[in-house]
Amino acid sequence: MELGQASAINFGDAVAAPQSGRRAQEPAADATADPGVIETSIPFRLDDLRWSGFHTRVVLALGITWVLDGLEVTLAGALSGALKASPTLRFSNLDVGLANSAYLFGAVLGALGFGWLTDRIGRRKLFFITLALYLTATAATALSWNVASYALFRFLTGAGIGGEYTAINSTIQELVPARYRGWTDLLINGSFWLGAAIGAGSAIVLLDPAVAGPDLGWRIAYGTGACLGLIVLVMRMWIPESPRWLMVHGHPDEAHAIVAEIERSATGHDRAQRAGTLPKIRLRMRDHTPLSEVVHTLFVTYRERALVGLTLMIAQAFFYNAIFFTFALVLTDFYHIPSDHVGWYILPFAAGNFLGPLLLGRLFDTLGRRTMITFTYGVSGVLLALTGYLFSIGVLDARTQTIAWMVIFFFASPAASAAYLTVSENFPLEVRALAIAVFYAVGTGIGGVAGPALFGALLDSGSRVSVFAGYLFGALLMVIAAVVASRYAVAAERKSLESVARPLATME
Template structure:
């Protein structure tokens, strides 16, 4: 059971955070914490871009099955990392954990560069995934709790879309480092995995300027600290000439406790909010399979079916990444205006239908490497916004006391069902050399996306422009 109630707190912390205009503080939050998606994009892209180099490495000599194995190791690590670090984030605080998870990532991706066989490579990729999975839980919850309600949707989608900035960096890095003659065959791919460590170190320093979430502090009996944090944030705005509106701010009453039991968590997820759990599970599973099945194996499609040299794969990722980046960026505001339910259903359905059409063209051998890339650009313009909205949904529709763990649970289940299986299944389908078999895999991904669209349209939550506490009443709220 949860710890006994220690005190009753009345606070305006949430309303004070939501009334703020956009300022340098929010930009710092986005840069210092949003790096998570850039790093994940970098890692996933490198895994695809260096697949050919790993197969050609005189030391590793990977097979297509090995490529699928290490991709799954990364995702299994992400699942376990999300669960462990997600629980710790709700228990010990957002700020402590977003330092731990980034450090784990930096150490593990550095170690990957020094792998000596398939098993050491898989182990270090597992640990890299654990760091990234933990980042998703710690960072999503922190960002949600610091960004004003009226900006939360499009900000969150834009941050998630920055995954593709990392993808572009990974593609560009692989082009430079895997170019013929640039490095010895066993050195170029190793240098690729050091890019993340170079990016991560300065971000680790910048996080010292991000405070603990005031919302988390309030529910853990530290109301005075929460007030001090918000006052310091407001002071930054005042120092730059912002005049905050004088208005009646909503007062919330909380009973404080230091931890939430697993019994309370699962009761909330699968009884109190079971329809929201169904939506979150369907969205996360569908997008995980859709993305990971295709993205972790796109290099194999290009090399095996279109005879693209392994060293040129990065060139095809740059336009693909652009489509993925601009999708959430351009569609994001519609999630705050048209609404969550409509836009989530629309983007999921469009992704599934378009993949079916392009998959049929692929099966009929009607596409070239260039037109295949254009088709993927269009599909993932919508799919990127859809995937980003899945993370937005699971991070804003559950109570504050268990937000990080809820994110972790749905990320873990969705990734476990859709993400871990996806690369392995598609790796095996590609290995057969049959376009028809690969098309069957595309149809499965499309069906999952369309089913998720229907579920979101029926049971989705209209969370646009609402305070987090109005979307999901905190477990300890007395109002």
Template sequence: MSGSFNSASFTTDVPNRLDRLPWSRFHWLVVVALGVTWVLDGLEVTLVGSLAGAIRESPRLQLTETQVGLTASAYLLGAVSGALFFGWLTDRLGRKKLFTLTVLVYLVATIATGFSWDFWSFAVFRFFTGAGIGGEYSAVNSAIQELIPARRRGTTDLAVNGTFWGGAAAGAASSLVLLDPAVIDPELGWRLAFGVGGALSLSVLLLRRFIPESPRWLMTHGRNAEAEKIVGDIEEWVAREKGPLPPVTGSPIRIDPRSHTTLGEVARTLFRTYPQRAVLGIVLMACQAFCYNAVFFTYALVLTRFYGISSAHIGWFMLPFALGNLAGPLLLGHFFDTIGRRIMITATYGLAGVLMAVTGYAFAQGWLSAWEQTAAWTVIFFFASAAASAAYLTVGESFPLEMRAMGIALFYAFGTLVGGVVGPALFGVLIEGGQRTDIMWGYLLGAALMLIAAGTEWKLGFAAEGKSLEDVARPLSQAAE
């Protein structure tokens, strides 16, 4: 059964008007107010990574290495659940309502984490923190892609996703202070660290008041007058800064509006209309999720167990790692709009996979010091970070507007469930075993998955650079010509 229709069809040039706008302060506002999601996620992941030793040594929690890995998996399970539930709501109720609700869920849960008293309370609070972040990915990715001009979509999306590592750097830096016994009791310090994200999210709520609902979402839901007004307001804002706007190019599209899209339509679109894109999205998301989460969630445990690094100094090793990850999408992002998606995604996944295999072998042989190991990961994830960001870009562009949030949620959920939940738990067990060769096999598995993803992109990748979202994937509500 198709989504129910809610008004008569109409013709609109809303997408063309948005895509022809020059870059302006409005677009910077969108990037900052919505893109902070990745900063928050990076902050959360790095805090737990940097604080893993202190949390494990906490006299109240008394967690084993396996339990630390399991709490990372709890966060990711929450992200999966949040992405699916809030992604479904985002396509039905709109982008703006949901990116406000999800940041509130995150705010409450991350502060509550600081009050954990045992393994189960810590795991539950991490689950709901992840739920807020997972919901953010669906709502925010949709809104950003629908508001950013087509010619800058790849560069912007990679840069925004890359800011995860700005949050990671902030988390690493804050851990250096909050875990320093000379400054504060580490038992109190790791608890206070979870308040950093809560404080940042309060400012996010203020900024998001100025972000409008996506005109593209309004358009497909029969609210064309509202869509036209919002686009007009954006054009006035941009024109005041940039002067006369370029003429609108391209043909208008005719919309048969609908109130919602059913799960049956989502399934048919994924596996009948775009089966190759569905396979590509699954592979890209799952492979990068395993690689990233397996390494990053447990790196602090590797440093403490195999290199003898104290918990208070973990942040010094996380900081360059995070900065290398941040640099990748920022420096490579524009090539995804110029050289093209297929070549760049294949290259970044492939390079990351080869370098990870070499580094995993070197680790097993004991050839690397703690700093050399960190330098190797920094280089590897310079490329892997751009690859992972491109995976989110790909799944957002691949499918029609009416199911964009749900599509992002489904692929994020599947990739995270397969790659992200299994990875940290597996590596937690391997690290607890205490054998370098066991961990090497985990690294080689991650390398193999990245190479598989590179080959899949080369085979199934498609050109989306510079194209309108409606040209990449025809809206379900677009009337037949």
């Protein structure tokens, strides 16, 4: 049966029972005899729903991952001055850059390892594994005793966050109805900046000499992240496994039960009769997808999509990580802002980053992915080049520099979020989490890990022209990404994931 072709067979009567390997009772009209094959309307039932309290709870419980990441990244930037002043650590600018690169390197390896596990053992199990790693490593960071221990614990924290990206992005994509997918994904990724605001506020209070000393405030600040993670752990207890993942991996009965419960939660009644009128997809169940098939799918079958995903991820990773990780150093070294005042400048910066996805996000579902990705990447690159030039000739002060960053990242924030949206919706279900991991890992490895260390070295030179050269390189990457998106980006707006990229298990 072709994808999207309607069938008169009722889903509830056609699911397989994975425990026994036998078919459930089916109508005589169903000619399927293979116990490993199912015919299901699950994807279309999920997409047929209107927004409900269930979807809001999913966004809150899973989207808070980006709040945690924003908290971590902001603390790393806002506390850099305190780390340099700490009598225990005594960081240099290069040490700060290398420690931040360690966090990103951990995120790369965590995304790859946990991404593979997410596709193999399920989304929900990884929620708790990655969050537990994050909690433990963040708490340990607060107890760091030298540069090496700090870098190690930041590496492990990054590994937890990297794993979160793959499990959470794939689950949100698979639970949110198609008509809301673009705006929801951008808004959730943009919630990174709510965490940034929390981190900045924590830094303002905890770096105040009247509240805590230079070697205590930053330790308490990292403890804030661990406490927030404990709250998230409780919130996730009720989140179900992705029904889309279950239907492919041999658990159609469980998938059907979860979807029925979601429908009752969202609409207040059983929608079994409605399900019989929706299109269906015919699948051969599998317990895993071989890595050879993953590689072939990503880089042969969908090579153009892979090119777009890699380009977008590399450009936004360098743009964001290189600039934001060294934001506090620019303020302290060039504008002579005290380290305990840096948080006041990060707060408006974070506001601009959150408002971008909030106000522009719906346009990704109406004007379309290609148009908006090209626009946001292109504008971000041009504005960065202009601001970098003004910085190099010394016409900006701390306030006007911050205003310029706010404007730039109003556009750059939805652009960066669109990179994650692109790589999570453009590939088949069986490889979705690992696809997110691969493109995140390559993009962050090339653009993110190198960026903070490079800019740390450029800032140590004390030369505005050298820093401007780094900004120009970041701007160039964004413009290149805009050109690639304008040519090859997929128009995935308001379409089901299965129509954007058919599952590998689909049978004709």
